[in-house]
Amino acid sequence: MAKSWKDWEKPVLELDETIRKLQAIVDKETDPERKTELSERVQDYMRRRDAYLETRYSRLGPWEKVLIARAETRPYTLDYINALCEDFVELEGDRRFAADHAIVGGPALMDGRRVMVVGHQKGRNIQERSYRNFGMAKPEGYRKAIRLFEMAERFRMPVITFVDTPAADPGVESESRGISEAIAAAMLSMFELTVPTVSTVIGEGGSGGAIGIAVANHVMMQEHAVYSVIPPEGCAAILWRAAEKGAQAAAALQLTSDSALKFGLVEEVLPEPFGGAHRDPLEAAQTVGRAIMASLERQDKLSGAELKAERAARFRRMGAYAESAVAAVLAES
């Protein structure tokens, strides 16, 4: 079982390094013939790297997707906001108890449109990770989100959310201040909206903490993102008393984007650049941005009441069950 995305990206990282060094030599080379020759070698390395990435990433298993979704090089919410928004004013207050840096949000201008963006935010190094609490929001994060949803409703702004959290914060403090109520209230708040809503799972869609801000008319997942009712390690610990069987649990839980699409739980899977969003964050952001704008264009045609009804109906039909007296008899015989 792979422990990190670097396990299979090692050849890529090595090739990247070789290409970088060789390119530096090319840049300094003055002899035109030698320069052409070296350039061709760079091209050759790049072809080999891309061929590896293409084959490797077209057959990523569920566990490998979990690792990619958690990769610290993967673009985070603020990377998407920076890439997609011309103007963004982060609003930090929950007006209740504290600032929560695991959820960020505020009004922004996206492709010339006023929108309210809200998303989980992770950190890349030790300091950042601790500041962002590993992307695990406390009640305050969800209460800030509710405040921003309500403001979006007042000022008629579409709500755009980015989902990327391992889970909501499970600590004693969070329990004391009602993490469960905060998540449920955030979902309720999204159901009340009469403005367009779009949610994108950009990394880890970790159970209740994720769906707390993912109650949208249009829900999308990036190709290598995961969305799950329970972390695979937690599932393995309960089922097999072995957290290290995370890979098996990831497969059983079917937490990948194609499964979510197959079950009708997301509307769209957004393709990622060669080798994952982290290989080309800008291209990844542009794909996400185009899909958001396309959905807003469709939702613009609906009235507020229709948007609210569509959102409720979207979740209302989710579930896998049979209902008929005949099926009932068969199941019990």
Next chain:
Amino acid sequence: MPFGKASSGVAPGAFLPCSNCRKTIFAAEFEANLRVCPYCGHHHRLTWQQRVDVVFDEGSFVELDTDLRSGDPLHFPDYAEKHAQAMQRTKMRDSVVSGRATLMGMPVSTAISDFHFMGGSMGSVAGEKITRAIERGAHEGIPAIIFCASGGARMQEGLLSLMQMAKTTAAVEACRSAGVPYIAVFTDPTMAGVLASYASIADVIVSEPRALIGFAGARVSKQAQVSKVPDDFQTAEFLLSHGMLDKIIERKNLRTNLASLCRLLGGHLAAVEATRG
């Protein structure tokens, strides 16, 4: 086996130890006391039928949505077998029973989770039944009372189970818009995905004493914690003191308290008013 572990099939003359305080209780006394230990006051878990008997008017409960059957959409390891065993053991079809009943004459819509069926976990069928029970309240203008007893979302149905959190929440939104009261009763245990969805956004939340209530498994919370964990952590009393609950009600008073709430909050509803005669 002590009371509270396996609940049925105890002869009336038998006596067994309380699973909490280990004192010996006579079966007849235990039943008469609504399965609350006369010595330590421990509220032992009830089956859905026992809950119906404790709360609603005798013979008034009519089960609905009886033809809903769980699928195994993920072909999850051992799920089909576990589900079949639970059906056989409990004579239930899934972890929730829903229907209509009267409470001191007032019509109500209800759903009851039973922890004995796969830990009361919420998959597609449980989510659908709870949704329908709350929607029925909204549509018919009768109070909705949901009894929670669940370890959380059912992982064997994967993301479909997570979506039940949103689905049930949408039903609560509909109930609020309709101006119909929705009351959640927390019983031991009320956890995770159930607590973080329909359970926590009821108009009124009451709990039985000492019920285990929490978002994360206690083990996870304690692991995540550097400082000391309070003794009453994740109990009804802990939630009450932090303002997350409205009231702790002993089982023997549940019926009259729920009736008062329905009468007071639902007094504007035709069906409730008609019973004041």
